[in-house]
């Protein structure tokens with residue numbers, strides 16, 4: 001391999017055809033130019049067609065991204081040195097008159113090689129951002145090594161890329177030999193969009209395009225809420241208050257107002273749907289037929305939900321405990337009357353369901369706090385607001401004894417030799433946010449994983465696999 005500039009594009013067709021490899025070498029998936037580096041590369045296969053999620057992504061992206069990964073402007077360095085880099089340089093380096101912007105229709109990008117040193121890594125290419133002074137490797141080897149079941153929960157501010165990172169991690173685990181389930185407990189699901197496959201319906205669906213076992217599940221929050229309502233109601237359509245009214249205990253129900261039982265049962269508090277979703281997942285993954293799955297990944301709802309969710313098991317445990325005691329008292333006083341009217345059975349059934357729900361909530365709480373089996377990964381983007389929110393999220397997770405080790409900073413601008421004005425400002429903001437992370441007492445101790453902003457729609461298994469290979473090293 002000559003030591004000089006390499007020029008090329010990611011070949012999506014090649015990438016797809018090599019996807020069976022557990023650890024593909026990205027170099028092999030690139031069309032690398034011949035020595036001399038003057039020839040253009042054969043054009044790459046375009047990624048999947050745009051969908052409605054693309055508009056969301058485009059809205060977040062700078063108008064003039066300095067370089068683009070989909071145009072696969074990856075630069076790689078020959079392995080004779082000790083640090084191996086992959087990055088992006090616009091064609092400006094070859095042709096200084098050409099603007100390195102999306103607006104420039106004649107844009108193209110080059111691989112540039114520099115005299116560098118090589119550190120032992122699994123790939124001969126890595127994405128390195130020049131705005132990434134604190135970047136660390138994700139420690140995927142450690143994540144994959146354990147054979148017993150592990151739960152990963154990815155959470156953070158809305159729209160930062162939780163689903164993309166969770167789906168990419170699931171693909172990576174599955175390709176590394178772990179039968180995996182990825183579950184979305186976010187009421188606004190985007191797993192289906194991410195995998196470009198219909199995963200709605202509330203059942204486990206095998207993900208297409210992989211040979212390894214990967215299943216996905218989008219929990220239907222409405223169904224979950226309905227289940228809770230059914231469990232909490234005494235019979236058919238009546239809630240606790242109606243139930244007590246029907247027993248001539250309406251006055252007592254009024255006096256118990258401060259317990260907010262009716263409110264709890266008839267209008268489930270925010271976060272409850274997610275708690276039920278997780279407890280539902282727990283319920284089925286504990287069934288012997290799911291023993292084979294060694295990695296369970298939760299794509300959780302945005303921060304607010306997560307925080308409420310964390311305090312919910314305790315809240316529910318207490319509330320349901322109170323309800324149960326109350327019901328038992330009412331039951332002993334009225335069972336004779338009720339059995340005459342045939343409602344005794346329904347009441348007993350409701351109590352059993354509540355008790356089961358309570359048990360499952362306790363399990364969810366235990367799962368959240370189990371350092372052996374669980375890890376919460378915070379996903380953020382390099383903006384001051386997102387970093388501040390991540391810091392608060394981390395503080396709450398620590399307070400609740402939820403194990404957190406890693407922080408993904410997603411959508412970091414890739415390197416550029418010359419930024420447009422917009423990109424220069426954006427890069428400066430990102431640097432400031434990355435600095436904030438470095439100095440934030442909550443976040444500084446976490447392993448920082450940087451994921452570049454890519455100009456490819458992260459949709460479908462090949463794209464997720466590509467993202468996973470960049471993030472999870």
Ligand SMILES: Nc1ncnc2c1ncn2[C@@H]1O[C@H](COP(=O)(O)OP(=O)(O)OP(=O)(O)O)[C@@H](O)[C@H]1O
Pocket residue numbers: 053054056057157158159160161162163164165186188189190302410411412451452453454455456457458459
């Ligand atoms: N590194 C990245 N580069 C470019 N686009 C990205 C990147 N990560 C995510 N995106 C895009 O950003 C959009 C939002 O990502 P995603 O749905 O994963 O975020 P989210 O945090 O799960 O959102 P929500 O909170 O709405 O569920 C998607 O269109 C996705 O393709």
